[in-house]
Amino acid sequence: MTDTTHRRWYTAAWLLLGLAPPLIAVGDDAGPPRWAVLALLGAALAYTAVHRTRDHGPAYLAALAAGLGVMAALPGGGAALLVAALPQFWFHSRGRRFAVLASGCAAAATAAGSLLYDSPGNAAVALTGYGVSVLVGLLVHRLAAEGEARAVALTAELSATQEQLAEAHRREGAADERERMAREIHDTLAQGFASIIVLAEAARAGLDGDAEHTARQLASIERTARENFAEARVLVGAAPHSGLRPGSVVPTLRRTLERFSQDTGITVGAELAEDVHCDQQTRIALLRCTQESLANVRKHADASTVGVVLSQGPYAIELEITDDGRGFVVEDSHGFGLDGMRRRLHELDGELTVTSSIGDGTRVLANFHTNGRP
16 A cells, blocks of 8 residues: 555544544543543644644654643543554654654653553553554564565666666667668679679670670670669668569569570560559569579579469469479578578568479479458
8 A cells, every 4th residue: 555545544543543532531521621632633633734744843743742641641541542643653753763762752651641640551551552563663664674675676677677678679670680681682782793793704705706795795784783783772771762663563573584584595484463462562572582583593593494473362472483494402402592582571471482303493482471451
């Protein structure tokens, strides 16, 4: 419970146990005189004022101790009022020592008043109540201090855990960003540079041969270099768009396939559905998967034909790329390109299936789940 709740409960107990009995006894001849009851009411009002203003000064406690002593000396007075009032000395004191001292003074005053009224039993009750209140007060203070220490320790531990979690998130974010940049560089700049190297080697080898063919190769080198430059600007944030404009991905795929066929001389058969609709991230992933697959064909397959099929069903878009090259053992392949394609598709709730064997060519199937998304 909060401190305010404790005070409210104690106020009720103070009124019920401390003030109510003397008020009930007003009509009793043996009860305290009326002025004593008025004094009790004045004490109640003083307590209320102190409670409202939160003025926990020693003056009020001194007056309360003196009042308790006077009440104990009156006819019908006793130790009950002291027992009901003892918690006030703990609530309104600024420390344990002051509470013990102030409540001790009140107990002594009550015991002295009881002895003056020739009531040693009340004096014993007052002193016993004081001893119990000291034990309870010290225990409550100790529990409160331990609870506060635990709260401070838990707060510090929580703060440290939050800092560690934030640092882990920052490291994870940095690692994800590095992986994303590595994938983008591999799928764009690295592939472009590889194409430039192959075209430059072919152009150099044909310098003494077909000049027109060499010119086409040089033009392709220039075009690839310009595209790489544009992709580099995108990666460093100097350009606002990627190389793929919003809209259908099919025209971009057709240009990519035509370029590949021109540069390599490999026959490309394409079946591209014109009504394929997807978001920009999926379009980029389709283009990157096509570029990576074609780059692998160029570097490793030694193929003569390549087939590309793009289709869209009710819940998925499928991109299938096949070649009649030398093939490979999929389980033994751990290249960055295939792993990058798998991660890219996984981020888009897609799947990549690679089927190949030595001498039987390769089939790459990229499946993008649309879940009914336009």
